[in-house]
Amino acid sequence: MVRWFRFRRDLGLQLLALYLLLIIPFLLTLWIFDGLVGQRIRADVQTGDLALTQAIAQGTDLSLGNALGIVAGLTRYPEVIAADKAAMAPLFEAILNTHPNINLVYRLDASGVMVYHNPENPTSTVGTDFSFRGYFQSALETCAPLVSQGRISPTTNQAVATAVQSLCSPAGDFLGLVGANIRLESLSQTLSTIASKHQSETGFQVVILDSAGQIIAFPDPALLLHPAADLLPRDYLDSFTGETHSQILRSPDGEERLYTHTHIETIGWEVVVSRPTAEAFATQIVLQQIALVAAVTFLLIGLFFWVALANRVIRPIELLAPVSEAIGLNQPIQSKERARLLRLAERSDQIGHLIRSVMKMEDSIKARMKEQATLLDTSAAVISTLDVETVLDRILEQMGRLLAVQMYAIMQLNEKEGSFRIRAGRGLSRHFTEQLAIQPSEPDSVTMRALHSGEPIQVSDTEDDPSYTIRRARARAEGYRALLAVPLKTKHAPPTALLVFHPTPHIFTRNEIQLLANFANHATMAIENAILYERSDMQLEEQTRRLEALVQSLHDGLILSNLTGQAIYANRRVGALANLRPHELARMQVGQILARILSRSNESESGRQAVQEIYEQGGERNAEISLPGDGRTIYLRLEAFDVSDSRGDLIGRGLLLHDITADRELDRMRASLISTVSHELRTPLAAIKGYATTLLADDVQWDRESQNEFLKIISDEADRLRDLVNNILDLSRLDAGVIKLERIECDIEETIHRAARRVRAGEAGFQVQVAPGLPALYADPLRLETILRNLFENSLKYGGEDVAIRVEVGEQDASCLFRVCDDGPGIPAAEGKRIFEMFYRVDDRLSRVVGGAGLGLAICQGLVHAHGGRIWVETREKGACLAFSIPFSAAAPGAAQAKGDSG
The missing domain is CATH 3.30.450.20 (PAS domain)
Known part of the structure; x- marks a missing residue:
């Protein structure tokens, strides 16, 4: 009941229901009728054309079949088989007299040469050899009758096709053929007769095509033997199959036509009937026009009822639609349309109520659009720049334009002064802006109350509000009577508030406070963004510098x-x-x-x-x-x-x-260690084993002097093994950082001579020069002796037993400086940094001549570094000079100090 009542009150629903009830069933019935009748008419037309093409195909097949029967019958005559010209003449002449569509009958031998033809006049044929003809080549492959493709006869200049029958012996040998030229113009005349029966249909066409796609028969003889594409659509020609079918296509001249096709199976020819669709489906088109007129008539009747209701419903709605669109787009309404709206708004029905609501909505939308535009402009100002002063000025400008206020400011805590100052403002005097300072300890201040409470605080009249008594003089001087403070909810920035001043007593509405809160949020975002950007920018720059320094290092x-x-x-x-x-x-x-x-x-x-x-x-x-x-x-x-x-x-x-140089060096050192140690161990072991075996031999009695010599060699080789093992152990301790130094005061000169005696360096030219007045050197004497001994051995090893060695000791940079120089072959400048590497030899050829594992200078470097000194090669014009320095230690004598630096 409620729905029915609503339906009766709603004029739009009534109009829609009435219109649909009238128009839909009628149009649906008309559409179904037109579709059914149209399909029936189309089917009838296509059936008629299919019947016509099949009849033409059957007639053509019969005509060509007669020609094929004639040539097939000739092949059964012995005179024809024997190629008897005299006997063939009456036979061929009888065929020409009884069959006017045949203009030439002839006999070819097995090689394609003309044997006899009728008519016998010389102009009946051109040439004697016809083996090049396509039908002759086909006759060579089959004994069945066939029809050639159409061609122009060179004698009659007419379009002809040849009916051919091969002559085959009982054994299957090819004896030649009998052929009869069929005038294609006779087929065209038959088609012209058929077309004349359809004179009432403009554009009716019948065409026969041979297997090569040539026009074999057509009412217009000028198109005979032309390509079918001159008359029929190429897409339609490509769709030919052995089945009969109809299709609507555009002809080469652009006309829409109905094409019907039938295939002549026996000879591979095609029959095509076509007509313009406007003629073929004329009845259907008339019916469609009748249906269209009926539909239009019914629509006009409906329109009559529609016009009767247009003034009450349609026109007001049509007027309301662009007005609503203009309101939605915030565009002005023309004065003429507004006057019509005011008149329609006086109606008491739904239209009048709707128009009154739209006009109220217009006022509300304008206000909201203005607020939205202002807030969007404010948002754009916030993200347009990171300059806080610029953004705050733009925010205050937009706020003043929207709320029609003239005086406003943003108060922020100045952390250096410890008081709140105006950071940005408009409409305020310069004196007020520069002198206003609010202390955080002022609890009755409107700004401080808003910040403490987190909610907007307003003073509607500074003259009546008792909390504003002490500031009343300042308000009078600046010219404001009402005040609103809105706190900014900052997190990283100092406490901030938005102040709005009004020249007259004013109570800020909820909508005004909400809008001011939105502006305060934008101001908060601007300040926070600037501070966060400044911090993040600094952090990013610092991280970038660190990362770049790391990668560069x-x-x-x-x-x-x-x-x-x-x-x-x-x-x-x-x-x-x-x-x-x-x-x-x-x-x-x-x-x-x-x-x-x-x-x-x-x-x-x-x-x-x-x-x-x-x-x-x-x-x-x-x-x-x-x-x-x-x-x-x-x-x-x-x-x-x-x-x-x-x-x-x-x-x-x-x-x-x-x-990966270090990895390669490690591989080289590992290989050198295995090679060198195995070689250095094998040599003394071989000597020890050899001399020990000699002493133990039972068949020889050695004298005491020989025994002592052998034992001396065994002892020297054992010492050599011991030194090699000690060197490897020292290197291991140096690499592990566990070598211990016993630092005591060393007698430098005595240590040098002791090391020289160990390697027998004093047997040749050996000089020691110690600078006088050197401070006491606190070092491990045994390690210092090892350093010097290895340097002396290096000079003797590469300089020979006659090399002259000179040792110089002096002071440099609070360190004891040792120089061991010789007059040997010297050290190449390029090798100066590598000779202290383990197992490194300056020259591989020397390593094969001179013994040693390449560990001495590496041990020297490790022990020097363990003492806190350094070792290097000094350039000399002649000979080699290795220098090292050890700091003069201040430690007490006897103090033990562990060093872990292996260089």
């Missing part, structure tokens, strides 16, 4: 590039390897940088190409190269890798140049 090289291969970052190690400056690296392709590095390499051309390819190809790849360095070879492992973002998308490529 890497001993390994690092190159990052974009997807085009241009280097976007490379650390200083890459610049050192490529001999390029940082600004030069930034403008180069990675391939060019690699080429610069590889130009220093000893790699072959194929090796360099392989290194270039590891970066050009995707994925993770690596290769190794060697470069000449400062006195030694540098080995690098190049590792290429892809750089992807957080989503896994490829954004660039990276190349790490990892210095």
Whole structure:
């Protein structure tokens, strides 16, 4: 009941229901009728055309079948088989007289040469050899009758097709053929007769095509033997199959036509009937026009009822639609339309109520649009810049425009002064802005009350509010009577409040307070963003500096590039390897940088190409190269890798140049240790074993002097083994950092001579020069003796037993400086830094001639470093000079000190 009542009151629903009830059933019935009748008419037309094409196909097939029967019958005559010209003449002439559509009958032999033809006149044929004809080639492959493709006869200049029958012997041998030329014009005349029966239909066409797609028969003889594409659509020709079908297509001249096609199976020809769809479906079109007129008539009747109600419903709604759109887009309404709305608003029905509601909504939307636009402008101001002063000025400007206030300010705690000051303001005097200062200890201040409570606080009249008594003079001087303070909820910024002043007593409404709170939030965001940006920017800069310093400090090289291969970052190690400056690296392709590095390499051309390819190809790849360095070879492992973002998308490529020289040196030292130690152990052991075996021999009696000599050699070789083992143990302790030094006051000169005696250095030219007045040296005497002994052994080993050794001791930088010089072959300048490495020999050829494990100078370096000193090679024009320094220790005599520095 309620719904029915609503339906009766709602004029729109009534109008819609009435209209649908009238129009939908009628249009639906009309549409179904038109569809059913149209389908029926189309089916009838297509059926009629299909019947016509089949009849033409059957007639053509019958006509050509007669011709094929004639030539097939001729092949059964013995005269024809025997190629008897005299006997064939009456037979061929009878056929020409009884069949006017045949204009030539002839007999070809097995090689395609003309034997006889009728008519016999010389102009009946051109040439004698017809083996090139397509039908002759086909006759060679079958004994069945066939019809050739259409062609122009060179004698009659007419379109003809040939009916052919092969002559085959009982054994199956090809004897030749009998052919009859059929005038295609006779078929065209038949089609013209058929077309004349459809004179009432404009554009009716009947065409016969041969197997090659040529026009064999057509009412217009001028188109005979033309390609079918001149008359029929090419798409339609491509769709020909053995089945009969109809299709609506555009003809080559653009006319829409109904095409019906039938295939003549026996000879492979096609029959096509076509007509314009406007003629074929004329009845259907008339019915459609009748249905359209009926529909329009019914719609006009409906329109009559519609007009009767238009003034009450439709026109007011049409007027209301653009007005509502204009209101939604905040566009002005024209004065004429507004006048019509005012008149319609006086109605008491639904239309009048709706228009009154829309006009009220207009006022509300205007206010909201203005607020929204202002807030959007304020938001844009907040994100447009990080300059707080600029943003706050824009926020205050927008706020004043929206709320129509003239005086407002933002108060913020000045942390240096410890008081609240105006940071930004408008409409206030300069004196007021500069002099106003609110102390945090003023609890009755409106600003402080708002900040403490976290809620807006207002004073509606400064003259009547007792809390504003002491500030009343300031309000009178500045010219405001009402005040509102809105706190800004800052987290990182100092406490801040928004102040709004009104020149007259005023009570701020809830809407005004809400809008001011929104502006306060924007001001908060501006201040917080500026502070956070300042902090994050500083942190980001600091992190960037640290990260860049870390990457730049890497001993390994690092190159990052974009997807085009241009280097976007490379650390200083890459610049050192490529001999390029940082600004030069930034403008180069990675391939060019690699080429610069590889130009220093000893790699072959194929090796360099392989290194270039590891970066050009995707994925993770690596290769190794060697470069000449400062006195030694540098080995690098190049590792290429892809750089992807957080989503896994490829954004660039990276190349790490990892210095593996230490690993290679470790491998070399390991191999040298095995080789050298095994060699150094084998030599004394062989001597000990040999002489011990000699002494134990039963068949020889050695005298005392020989026995002592053998025992002396055994003892010396045992000492040699002991020294080698001790050296290895010392190196092990030095590397582990567990060697202990017993620092006592050393007699420098005595220690030097003791070390010289151990290696028999005093047997040749040996000089010691100690500077007078040296401070006492506190060191481990046994370790100091080991250092000197190893240096003396090094001179004797490479300089020979006659080498002259000179030891100089002096003072330098609070350290005791020792120099051990000789007149031997010297040390190459390039080897000065490497001779202190374990198992390193200056010359491999020397290592084969001179014994030793290459550990002496490495032990010297370790012991010197354990004393806190340093050791180096000094350049001399002749000979070698090794120098080391040990600090003069201030420790008490006898104090034990552990050192863990192995250099």
